[in-house]
């Protein structure tokens with residue numbers, strides 16, 4: 001910017017640099033005493049002691065707080081000339097306009113302090129210099145436009161127009177505030193401008209009376225816009241146009257309204273004058289403090305129009321004119337205080353470059369030519385096209401795979417949910433990390449995320465449940481940090497955790513610790529322990545007993561157990577996929593696969609999936625002291641639980657009994673068991689006979705034990721508890737028992753005769769079965785709602801059991817199961833489980849269908865299409881509490897569609913991991929087995 005302060009004002013590259021921050025240039029000028037003042041001996045109190053400081057000479061006993069010395073960029077005494085003032089600093093600023101930089105020169109001071117005197121001189125010099133520059137630079141094109149406005153009583157008037165109409169201010173997104181319909185005169189030459197200035201000055205004086213010695217109360221703004229073509233570094237036309245405006249602002253007298261001693265119209269004038277000036281003062285004061293917060297530019301016309309010149313894209317000079325007379329001392333001081341403030345204001349001037357259309361076209365043509373040249377040098381190869389296509393195909397496949405995996409995960413989560421629900425496990429009392437492990441393993445993510453939410457569920461179902469209460473307390477490297485302890489929140493402690501710099505992240509949904517696997521690898525992370533105490537074990541006073549649960553983190557797989565961690569609860573997808581199947585239905589290859597799979601994850605005796613392994617397990621059971629020991633929990637009606645799952649049931653501390661499936665461990669309780677036998681259809685001659693124990697007063701109503709144990713139980717029940725079984729309350733149980741005992745007899749006979757029993761022979765002698773069926777179905781539906789039975793179960797049940805006589809046993813057991821659940825399960829837990837499942841189903845819907853299909857379904861279900869939470873709304877509609885069979889039918893179809901189970905032949909295969917195509921009977925049995933295993 002400095003380069004333009006001489007006689008030459010050449011454009012250089014440096015000046016085109018981005019916004020240039022600088023302070024407002026402030027100069028003070030003392031006018032000489034006029035005759036009147038001299039006559040009145042109203043002498044000067046001010047003296048310029050050097051080029052930058054002006055001091056007040058008189059005694060200030062009346063105003064001890066006022067400063068008596070003021071420093072500015074420059075100060076000028078009585079004998080100074082306007083030319084001096086112009087040359088010293090104002091010229092450089094004013095002529096910035098030639099370099100495409102906006103500039104503004106203000107005159108501020110009280111009436112008759114010399115504002116107009118100074119500004120007219122400055123304007124003349126500046127215009128003369130501008131023309132001089134233009135005349136010396138014939139190689140550049142210049143266009144000059146001149147405008148003049150007056151702001152009087154907050155009205156804007158065009159001084160170049162004779163009609164005197166008031167002009168409106170408009171907001172232009174690029175230029176800021178502009179004056180509408182303002183006359184812009186094209187200047188012919190310097191003299192033309194002088195003429196215009198004269199005219200505008202004459203206009204301004206119209207209406208002023210000869211008596212009005214106090215000069216004008218209006219603000220005058222003269223503007224000269226210079227558009228110039230910018231040269232390139234070779235001196236040629238660069239195609240750019242520079243456009244900038246220099247404003248010469250002669251403000252109205254700065255005295256206050258009260259001092260005008262006027263009334264009526266004059267007072268109004270005074271108010272307006274001050275409104276503009278007061279706003280100017282406020283704006284300057286705010287800007288001088290850094291401009292933080294609201295700057296009230298829009299409070300007056302003056303500040304709106306001058307917004308750019310005040311702390312904006314302009315270089316600015318303020319010339320403070322001062323009356324030296326003693327009688328004006330206070331006003332003079334106010335002027336100097338205003339100037340002091342203005343000194344601290346920063347502006348951000350920048351070169352305003354406008355690209356002409358012609359230049360733009362030229363530039364684009366050049367760019368096009370360059371690209372064409374490049375293309376000629378290296379044409380795109382066919383290879384790259386085919387690579388892109390391959391990549392796209394790969395991407396598509398990966399997306400499909402991802403979707404598949406996501407669905408698998410959702411399904412597994414849903415089963416876990418189901419498992420917990422039917423076992424009456426409250427999510428809150430369930431160790432939260434079971435869910436975490438499950439998620440971790442099923443998602444196969446390398447990054448470990450430990451959520452400190454109340455439960456994992458909260459995160460995913462945020463639309464349906466309250467945000468989680470974050471109240472976790474965690475300990476890393478032995479340092480504990482407590483965060484808002486909350487009774488209901490899980491307390492989580494990470495101990496002996498040697499991963500370096502695990503970092504915490506917090507957001508309003510949940511807290512988590514993320515562990516970068518790279519960090520784990522770097523430190524040869526080997527099975528560091530993380531011990532977790534469940535909420536119940538937490539005691540604020542004592543320190544934590546952290547011996548309850550442990551699990552480990554494996555650098556590759558995340559969580560993994562090994563022999564040191566036998567107590568580690570460990571749940572994964574496969575735990576729920578496993579299902580006992582007939583040998584005939586499994587190929588050897590498949591068996592080998594399954595066995596490898598299990599070897600990979602658990603120890604040999606953990607999971608018994610095939611018949612051989614089941615046999616092995618039974619051998620073990622025979623050896624155990626109690627047939628009901630925890631080891632025996634792994635086999636449930638041919639369905640197996642992995643060891644981890646069993647341990648999850650058996651290893652919980654006594655205080656956590658509600659979060660595990662209670663094991664039968666007392667002989668006394670066995671006596672209460674009613675025994676139902678179920679025959680699993682087999683194609684081999686050797687039928688696999690299993691028994692189901694019904695126990696009313698445990699959390700686990702249906703527990704499966706081995707055949708040997710069953711016989712004992714049957715014996716025990718027959719011998720010792722006959723009266724119990726005959727009691728009226730036990731009637732349904734008796735009936736079922738009878739049925740099954742009959743079946744057993746029938747089966748034994750069948751075995752003896754070498755026949756294969758492929759059916760569940762549970763035929764109840766109902767006289768009018770269809771009526772009974774309808775009633776039972778109604779009761780079941782009611783109970784489903786009351787127990788918040790998962791939709792998948794309902795759907796399967798509804799679609800599978802349609803009223804055949806052989807369904808009666810299933811109907812009865814379902815009724816009993818639900819009655820039990822109704823009495824024992826926590827409604828809140830079920831509700832959460834349901835809500836989760838609903839969300840899951842709805843997610844599936846959203847994923848599976850095209851948007852048009854979705855819209856059709858939504859419409860059919862009466863869900864507003866534009867609804868933000870339509871997924872949740874949809875899920876609420878499914879299986880809403882109703883006994884209306886038509887509605888249920890529709891819902892069943894809907895749910896079936898949602899989870900992709902329209903084809904029943906395929907569904908159980910998917911759902912239960914069957915590797916064969918089942919017959920309808922298989923489906924029913926499989927479904928039933930799965931239901932019971934969940935129970």
Ligand SMILES: Nc1ncnc2c1ncn2[C@@H]1O[C@H](COP(=O)(O)OP(=O)(O)OP(=O)(O)O)[C@@H](O)[C@H]1O
Nearest residue numbers: 031032110111112113114115116117214215216253
């Ligand atoms: N530096 C100066 N040297 C000589 N005379 C001056 C000087 N400054 C101002 N004057 C004279 O003082 C009188 C008042 O000046 P001027 O009209 O410029 O004041 P003003 O601040 O513009 O007043 P108003 O606010 O009424 O417009 C004029 O007659 C002017 O010629």
